[in-house]
Amino acid sequence: MSKPKENLFDFQLFKRLFDYIKPYKAVFYSLIVGVILLAAFSAATPYLTKYAIDESITKKEERDFLFYVMVMLGVLIFSTVLQLFFIYYATWLGQNLVVDVRIKLFNHLLRFKMKYYDNSSVGVLITRAVTDMERIADIFGQGLFMIVRDLLTMAVVFGVMIYINFQLSLIVFAMLPLLLYATRVFQKYMKKAFEEVRNEVSNLNSFVQERLTGMKILQLFTREDIEYKNFKAINERHKKGWLKTVWYNSIFFPLADLSASITIGLVAWYGGLNVVLETGGVSQGDLVAFIMFVPMLFRPLRQIADKFNTLQMGMVAANRVFKVIDTTSQIDDHGTTIADNFKGAISFEKVYFNYVEEETVLKGISFDVKAGETIAIVGATGAGKSTIINLLNRFYEIQSGVISVDGINIKEVTLGSLRTQIAVVLQDVFLFADTIMNNITLNHPEITEEQVFQAAKDIGIHDFIMTLPNGYNYNVKERGVMLSSGQRQLISFLRAYVTNPSILVLDEATSSVDSYSEQLIQNATDKITKGRTSIVIAHRLATIQKADKILVMDAGEIVEQGTHEQLLKKENGYYKNLYEVQFLKEDVA
Structure with a gap:
């Protein structure tokens, strides 16, 4: 032929x-x-x-x-x-x-x-x-x-x-x-x-x-x-x-x-x-x-x-x-509702999701978060914890189910306004080869230097930044290599804090920082989570203990939920075993 x-x-x-x-x-x-x-x-x-x-x-x-x-x-x-x-x-x-x-x-x-x-x-x-x-x-x-x-x-x-x-x-x-x-x-x-x-x-x-x-x-x-x-x-x-x-x-x-x-x-x-x-x-x-x-x-x-x-x-x-x-790989942004100021009530209803076809990551999970509550999500690596955050921000499309905020399906909310209302602090911090100020504001025209200074003082890192050459104008170079991992995490936390979000997400944000930095972040967490819906994915005990509710995940399913005290009372419970294995030594120390 x-x-x-x-x-x-x-x-x-x-x-x-x-x-x-x-x-x-x-x-x-x-x-x-x-x-x-x-x-x-x-x-x-x-x-x-x-x-x-x-x-x-x-x-x-x-x-x-x-x-x-x-x-x-x-x-x-x-x-x-x-x-x-x-x-x-x-x-x-x-x-x-x-x-x-x-x-x-x-x-x-x-x-x-x-x-x-x-x-x-x-x-x-x-x-x-x-x-x-x-x-x-x-x-x-x-x-x-x-x-x-x-x-x-x-x-x-x-x-x-x-x-x-x-x-x-x-x-x-x-x-x-x-x-x-x-x-x-x-x-x-x-x-x-x-x-x-x-x-x-x-x-x-x-x-x-x-x-x-x-x-x-x-x-x-x-x-x-x-x-x-x-x-x-x-x-x-x-x-x-x-x-x-x-x-x-x-x-x-x-x-x-x-x-x-x-x-x-x-x-x-x-x-x-x-x-x-x-x-x-x-x-x-x-x-x-x-x-x-x-x-x-x-x-x-x-x-x-x-x-x-x-x-x-x-x-x-x-x-x-x-x-x-010509590649069509965009999230459908057909929403007509503009999110101005969420109260922060979050609901997942029978949500199924997979990254790869025939490999389900979330298996019909359902849970509710009341406005102003702080919930913690725990579980082994690969349980689906970070996936929940990705879906809430609509980085990926779910296969079935409904995710809503304040009773509104997030697909009905414009993508830009949805993500503006949610601030995320990730474990793997990415900083641009730019000044600390620009890495905090990301050149947002409505965030003033005065707001950044005040937010840094609230968190307790203003003095640390001012010790650097040129202070807030210090160039951290590519991926922030001029700062330690703890310092990068603090900058990332300040970046989320200064946007005054309706919903705050901490995705294992304290897992790679030293005790001093963790204490600074914990103090800031107490300030920012007050009266604001917060989702915390963490291995550290302090944040989990204070959560209004803890979701325990395993293999894409929620196997337990409740407060820290309630979950510890369950005989042979998943969370209790996890606590004893991972957290008890830290608690004793």
């Missing part, structure tokens, strides 16, 4: 890119005019040279010769200025188009479900947003307009050559079919080679990004030599992909140069013979003009193949970017 014919150029994809040009139509059409003018003037110099030789040099007419020289100088200056503006605005158009596409891509990425990121490589997404975008810009800056210019230049040169001397034109045209065929084959193989290169670039970016992020783990487990070998293997595949393109170039371009040289030789031989024998078929001006025309005809064809490489790389990159943009 024969394979479907593969198009060398995807017009549907280009049509989609063209939609992004619409805001810049004036520049685009000006570039089209510029392309036509450049092509029209391309044959002027050889044409004028022919007449300067035949009408002035041969006839020794000095006045006419100076006229031709001045006209050629004018054409040269005009073409140079036009070329300057053409190259600048072609690149300008490509960069502006990429800005718009990149903004759309990033805006799309911001709204993906967490499940999408669970299954995607960060390195690949970075490649799409950065490297692939530059290749798209090259479609217009170095690809499309240059190809159109070269094609029009060839057409003009064709016409002028035929007009000047048909016999010499036949010699030139006889060599073109071979080069045209070689160009088409070259383009076909280069497209496949560039697709392979783009794949390997994505793999390389993904590998390096993950290893740099997890460098501490690699060194702790002495994986340096193993990862070095893995990197060499990936880098080798990347090299081989690029060498394919180099190999195809090394075959095609010498062949193109050889064809041009042979053609010039044939023109010089036939034309020169005619001039010497004075047969009248070829003049001296014709011969010189054609020797100038041949490179002008063959060089664009050679450049078209080169620019087609750029165009193909750009189209491959555009296809990859649009695949991400």
Whole structure:
């Protein structure tokens, strides 16, 4: 069975890119005019040279010769200025188009479900947003307009050559079919080679990004030599992909140069013979003009193949970017209710959920939290504790059941307003490479510095922050590496506190901090949870003891619920066993 014919150029994809040009139509059409003018003037110099030789040099007419020289100088200056503006605005158009596409891509990425990121490589997404975008810009800056210019230049040169001397034109045209065929084959193989290169670039970016992020783990487990070998293997595949393109170039371009040289030789031989024998078929001006025309005809064809490489790389990159943009992995945000100020009554009714099909994580759980209550959720790792928090924030969609706040199904609440009312402090704190102030406010325009200062004083960490160089303007670097884990946790807690949430969630927020930091957080917890609905997932005893209700989870189900005292009274109860195993030593200490 024969394979479907593969198009060398995807017009549907280009049509989609063209939609992004619409805001810049004036520049685009000006570039089209510029392309036509450049092509029209391309044959002027050889044409004028022919007449300067035949009408002035041969006839020794000095006045006419100076006229031709001045006209050629004018054409040269005009073409140079036009070329300057053409190259600048072609690149300008490509960069502006990429800005718009990149903004759309990033805006799309911001709204993906967490499940999408669970299954995607960060390195690949970075490649799409950065490297692939530059290749798209090259479609217009170095690809499309240059190809159109070269094609029009060839057409003009064709016409002028035929007009000047048909016999010499036949010699030139006889060599073109071979080069045209070689160009088409070259383009076909280069497209496949560039697709392979783009794949390997994505793999390389993904590998390096993950290893740099997890460098501490690699060194702790002495994986340096193993990862070095893995990197060499990936880098080798990347090299081989690029060498394919180099190999195809090394075959095609010498062949193109050889064809041009042979053609010039044939023109010089036939034309020169005619001039010497004075047969009248070829003049001296014709011969010189054609020797100038041949490179002008063959060089664009050679450049078209080169620019087609750029165009193909750009189209491959555009296809990859649009695949991400076309991905529908957003949480449905069709809610019409805007959450202004929740009272905080939370209800889960027979909620079923799974991350992976046929692997149920929550098995029909139901519970109620009254407004202003503090509940604790405990259980073994993988019991589904953090999943409850993810679902309350609608990071994932449930398979069945209802989650409501203040009696309103959270699907009926706009996503932005829902998450604004819920503040979460995670165990794994993420800080941006920015100042402490910006990491606290996340550049929220309604949170003032005075509010941050007062919140920090309430929690008791204002003095700690002020001991740092530049205080609140201290740059914590990537992921907050300049701070200890306890300090990062305090900053994260302050970030949640300063938003004045209706519902507070502490997801094992004190599990990785020292005793001093834990005491600071506990003091702040007492302040912020007062009169505010709070959900605490914790291993530490102090918070659990004060909770109004404790939910005990096992394998995606709520197996017990009640106060600390009530649960401890249950003989052979799950919580009692958990307390004795995990908490008793801490209580004694």
